[in-house]
Amino acid sequence: MWRTLPDDKAAARRVVRAQRRARREAQPPSDRAADAERLAEALLSRVNAPATVAAYVSLATEPPTEALLEALAADGHRVVVPVLLPDQDLDWRPLEDEGARLGVTAVGSADLVIVPALAIARDGLRLGQGGGSYDRALTRRRPDARVIACVYDDELAERVPADPHDQPVDAVVTPGHGVIELTGS
């Protein structure tokens, strides 16, 4: 289940991005909708009392988050999503208001932070898009906030190339495996 990726960040990103583009071209819409439902179901069971959840609107090649976002809002949770700033840092807005801006510290109001990734390693280290956006945002999270990354089944890696600033995640969710807790070691 834990694959081997190139030891170089740029090379590892190229491998996963190419695979995501190929999946996107081959995958029927019904399979994508099924992935979205599985991710929503796996994550919803982890959110108990009314919570603030920092999540994100998925891009076309990413594991789909629409069903999850809708379900969180329908259950009465407060959902905030990122807005990319020119320096690649993340501002935040409420899911329901595209024009509002809550500021870079709004991630600190979240009980749960759901983060995008290209790959996640057994020890929780995350390969991201390379802007350092989440490395910065995660330093502002509440110390007791849980961080869960969302990837496809075949993006679980034995190791990912890491830098000292990389922020590990607590768990990872995939459509086929559900939520997997990571030990950080």
Ligand SMILES: Nc1nc2c(c(=O)[nH]1)N(C=O)[C@@H](CNc1ccc(C(=O)N[C@@H](CCC(=O)O)C(=O)O)cc1)CN2
């Ligand atoms: N959905 C989503 N939102 C996010 C992020 C993310 O990874 N995913 N980010 C994380 O930091 C920030 C934006 N940074 C990003 C930087 C590069 C690419 C990128 O290279 N995307 C792919 C295209 C993917 C697609 O269109 O399906 C690419 O260009 O190959 C995406 C987001 C904030 N918001």
Ligand SMILES: Nc1ncnc2c1ncn2[C@@H]1O[C@H](COP(=O)(O)OP(=O)(O)OP(=O)(O)O)[C@@H](O)[C@H]1O
């Ligand atoms: N706390 C920080 N403050 C400022 N810049 C940072 C910080 N953390 C990381 N960076 C910068 O961000 C750049 C990309 O980092 P990295 O390759 O780890 O991105 P990533 O975590 O994969 O991407 P993303 O979080 O955007 O998905 C690096 O050049 C790094 O110097």
